[in-house]
Amino acid sequence: DTEVTQTPKHLVMGMTNKKSLKCEQHMGHRAMYWYKQKAKKPPELMFVYSYEKLSINESVPSRFSPECPNSSLLNLHLHALQPEDSALYLCASSQGTGGFYEQYFGPGTRLTVT
């Protein structure tokens, strides 16, 4: 089983709202990732969690706040977003982060900020 699940599939939020994106995997992977993807562009790395600890933050604005409650779950908390933050947000997981690992993606959450 190589499934990563994400909820919700679609989200529309105002600039003053607070919302959260959720990601889950049951492959026993110890690394989880958040990516942002704009239309017709490749995924851009936002955050990496390794063994439930944040190991990479690609200079993402503080209005995006990641959280890894346990090794199977990854959240992305959203607050005071801008319209330019509208994008497909992808979660991914891999066995580890030490190299030579395959990375599996979830189906994504389509976020629209109004």
Next chain:
Amino acid sequence: GQQLNQSPQSMFIQEGEDVSMNCTSSSIFNTWLWYKQDPGEGPVLLIALYKAGELTSNGRLTAQFGITRKDSFLNISASIPSDVGIYFCAGQLLTSGTYKYIFGTGTRLKVLA
């Protein structure tokens, strides 16, 4: 952020034709992954490559890890309409003591029946 050079950017081909695309970089990678992405969906892993010179197949797909470790190639044989989509390469490299994947700019494939 960083991106890999991927070519061609897009291609229209006839059903049954073979397709080739590649990713190149000035950096050395220790792993290459190839993905296919349909509109509104997440990328689906097609092939993983771990060694320089490695040639790996998955059905009609064949990918190679370049001998210099700076490039990778994907071939699709006898294309069918469901091959339509965007194909991304992703190379894993070590930067500042941390491994991460860098994605290619994508190849948009359209198959004409």
